[in-house]
Amino acid sequence: MLTSVADVDSLLLALQSPDNGTRGQAERMLDEYSLNAEFIIMLMTRTHAAPALTSRQLAASLLSWRMPRVWKQLGNDDRSRVQGALLTCMATCQEAAVLRILGEACNATCQQVAMHHDLLWEDLLRLLVSFLHGQSAIHRVAALELFVALVDSIGARLQQHYADLGQIVIKCLYDDEIGVRVASLAVIKAVTSSWCLGDDGIKHWEGAAAATLEVAAAALSRPSKDPAKGQLVVGSLRALGPVAAASKSKNLCLSAARIACSVLADTTLGRSAEHCHTQALQLLRALVRVPDGLDKQDVAGLVPLICRSAKDEAPDLDDINDVGIVAQAARDCVRVFVRVDPATTLPAVLEFAEKAMQSNDALDRAAAIHIVSYAFCGAREATPGWATLLVNALGDAAVWVRHAVCECAALLAETLRPDHVTTEGLLMLLAGFASYMPNETSPDVLKRAGDAVRGICRELSSDEIAAVLHGIVGALCSILALTMRGAASAESAEEVAAVLAALVGALGAAASAAADLFVPFAVDAAFGVLQMLRARCGADPNTGIPLQVLTPEVLSLCLDAAGSILASALGEA
DSSP, X not given: OOOSXXXXXXXXXXXXXXXXXXXXXXXXXXXXXXXXXXXXXXXHHHHHHSSSHHHHHHHXXXXXXXXXXXXXXXXXXXXXXXXXXXXXXXXXXXXXXXXXXXXXXXXXXXXXXXXXXXXXXXXXXXXXXXXXXXXXXXXXXXXXXXXXXHHHHHHHHHGGGHHHHHHHHHXXXXXXXXXXXXXXXXXXXXXXXXXXXXXXXXXXXXXXXXHHHHHHHHHHTSOTTOHHHHHHHHHHHHHHHHHHHHHOOXXXXXXXXXXXXXXXXXXXXXXXXXXXXXXXXXXXXXXXXXXXXXXXXXXXXXXXXXXXXXXXXXXXXXXXXXXXXXXXXXXXXHHHHHHHOHHHHHHHHHHHXXXXXXXXXXXXXXXXXXXXXXXXXXXXXXXXXXXXXXXXXXXXXXXXXXXXXXXXXXXXXXXXXXXXXXXXXXXXXXXXHHHHGGGOOOHHHHHHHHHHHHHHHHTOOHHHHGGGHHHHHHHHHHHHHHHHHHGGGOSOHHHHHHHHHHHHHHHHHHHHHHGGGGGGGHHHHHHHHHHHHHHHHTSOTTSOOOGGGSOHHHHHHHHHHHHHHHHHHHHHO
């Protein structure tokens, strides 16, 4: 048995050793000793007395990880001793990082007390309340962070204390320490989003809702270089969503929406702008879901602001598939707005997109494609002529716009409910891709186009696809032949493989959708597919196709396509 603090400190160091043998032996010793109450209590003292910070943090982490297992093995007297020692640790620790981990250990212990004794650990609550009334800022923050964890883990048992906690948290919102204010906002978010709050409980948090609005407004008025500005804005926005949803107050929803709009319009947020704008959009998404929280006029007024945020202001030039978090949040917001109120939102989105498509800025046009597509995804039903915007944009000179069309065509094919309007649009897109794809010079966009065609074909029956089959199969076969011929001289084998996979996948999907109607095109389609299979197995060394572009994915899709093409011929026979 470890009999001294020096032995425990040595064990903590051994657990951090880079040597596997040393660390393994230390872990076996820990397993042996950690079921002993004396060792657990000694370990607690090392959370504030071990020489190295890493050892103090590790001691706290071990308490958190081991407590559920240890608790089952302890008698009632030892359990009481462990609880008392843990409270002493919390009270004496002066390091924020260690305190946070000790809070996790307290949360784990609190759950064990509730599980095994059907009780709430009242002494812990009294200690946390004393922290909130105390002079130590790090203890106030630790107490609030632990309250958040407790609401998540044993919220129903805390319900009787929510009224008092609400009043204390309001006071903490005006604390001199920024960290305390931010942690208070997290408590408000946790409690008001908890399933166990109840309609009666929300009345105790109405004051917290008003105070959160004040904190948000005050945060926006802070100087742009103030690092606390972004923290308080993000914290306020995160709290306002569940507060508004729980209160169902129209006035609160309107006030919260105004705050979100102010954040989206604020140009002084500096490095925190991205996170602030994202949270503002997520708040609007939450508000529109509140029954009667926003009326139709409010919704219509918000749509242009949300649509403007869908523009990716700084796209990654090296990765065209990378999307900024603000732009993605705006697209998701549009989808939810249309889902909740399609009659108001969809016309407003289409009007905004029509104007954006006239912009000289390619990123405006690409954003227009995305917001229209996400709007239709929200509605799940298309309107007559819905594909016209996308088909016209296929000829755009900017790669961003063409990429957006390909990406959104695949998304819409998968999302829209099947009906004659949807089918008409999908056939328009297939005809558009047949005309446009042979002229595409970007491998990434060509790959996306192939994926889109594949997705569209999966949604069509043989009778539906018949009208465009000649054009799309001819385009796919010609591009496949050109790609195979140029594979040896291509700069990137990976790009070529991706394009081949997309084209073969599209051919296979077309053959599968067309069934026996595919027979007239079977020979041409099979030629390229079989050529790649022969090259890979060495049956035809003169194809000139580098083996490195014939990846397992390409070969798998070739086999699938060959099966669909053969099935179409057998079906005709």
